[in-house]
Amino acid sequence: MEGMTFERVRAFLDRTYAARKWLLSLDVLAAAPPIVSALQEHGASSCFCIGGSRGTGPLPDPAYAMGAVDLGIVAGDIMSGIRLSLAALADLSPEIVAQVDAFDPTGEARVLGTIFDDGRDVAQRKKFGARPGAWQLLEDKTVIDDLWDRAGVARAPARVVPASEIELVAAGAAVDRGEGTVWSGDSSEGFNGGATYVRWVRSSAEAQEAAAFFARHCQRVRVMSFLEGIPCSIHGFVFADYVVALRPCEMVVLRKPGGSRFHYARAASFWDPSPGDRDEMRTAARRVGEHLRTSLGYRGAFTIDGVMSRDGFLPTELNPRLGAALMVMTRGVPLSMLLLNAAIVEGVEVDFDPRELETELLAHMDAHRAGGGTAIVAQAPPETRSASLSWTRDRFEVSEGDDADAKAHFGSSPAGGYVMVDLVPERTAVGPSVAPRIAAALACLDAHWQLGLGALVPAKDVRRQATG
DSSP, X not given: OOOHHHHHHHHHHHHHHTTOEEEEEEEEGGGHHHHHHHHHHTTOOEEEEEEEEOOSSOOOOTTTEEEEEEOOOOOSSHHHHHHHHHHHHTSOOHHHHHHHHHHOTTSOOEEEXXXXXXXXXXXXXXXXXXXXXXXXXGGOTTSOHHHHHHHTOOOOOEEEEEXXXXXXXXXXXXXXXXXXXXXXXXXXXXXXXXXXXXXXXXXXXXXXXXXXXXXXXXXXXXXEEOOOSEEEXXXXXXXXXXXXXXXXXXXXXXXXXXXXXXXXXXXXXXXXXXXXXXXXXXXXXXXXXXXXXXXXOOOXXXXXXXXXXXXXXXXXXXXXXXXXXXXXXXXXXXXXXXXXXXXXXXXXXOOSOHHHHHHHHHHHHHHOOOBEEEEEESOOOSSOXXXXXXXXXXXEEEEOSSOOSEEEEEEEETTEEEEEEEEOGGGSOSBSOSHHHHHHHHHHHHHHHTOOOOOOBOOOOHHHHHXX
């Protein structure tokens, strides 16, 4: 049954979004349907959608979404696709602006962007919930260690150095604990994520290759000792008088044998750390949220990404925005976290208790698990393909039955083919890491659809092994 605070928040969103036209400014149009549905539920009069590319999945119902414009962005990788989409959305052609003007002749529509939006106007209309530039700067992987220290959050030793091979190698030698080092590039080229600008360096050849990459794309690089363990995140939500701290979520980050790159494969909430480690992560979120509020006047969601290592949780980066993991953890919640976050960032005064919202969100997240994995491949299929997978003898097989353990789809993205796997919650164990299952699912699909992915290896749960 829906909680009382959820009902109050829904009423808050009704008052915020009703009786207004909304322009959705997205990297892919396929991300629009749940946002469009939420706007419709909360009484918005109509909406118009513009996306950098179409993406994989259905488009919004044209009976309510008055337009769905695909800008046709093509990119070499997902991060480039995001940046190119943001630039194109901020500089629309006169023809597309004319379509928006026909939808909104008075110019009163507000714009909703994606979770990583940079706040630029679209078709001369303001973003609702645009993040100040000072908040966005915290996305840079090379500036965050000082924040951990000021917030009182333990971290692994790291050094930030210019993107030159000599200095990178020297920094690596200083912090390497025997398993190599992780190099993370700055935001010189704009927003980056999904491990695109991250390398695991264990040899002189990998150091030379990584240094050449960073010299082309970055000015500074953060060098940190490699942390074996489960990649994971913790979300916080900053209100005027309280920081909501949610539950941990596994980040499915797989390794590519024989190389220095990681494969970021999305998030899943089936994994549970120990109660003590969960409390430690939630405490870190509260400390960081309080620091962000007092130092920057921060409001809304943020994510701390890190690793559940042998020594407990150690952070690696801060995402000053909604994270993909939160969208996974809140599936089935009768609230749009994107709409709620935009309203909080915009400064709309709330009339509900964030503490009670935290309690209801935690109860839902613990009771309802979700998640899966993704991959980008060179070629997209002519049309979207689907497959059901069954777990048999520690591996996945493509099946025809209705009792699937996972569902998969293969479609398009700005950077090529897009593979998506969702684990069936009722048939997935709660507690252990699901990275081995995601790696197995992608291996099965690699063979079935000839994707060219190659081997992917999950992280080791060394914390669980060490603590029993």
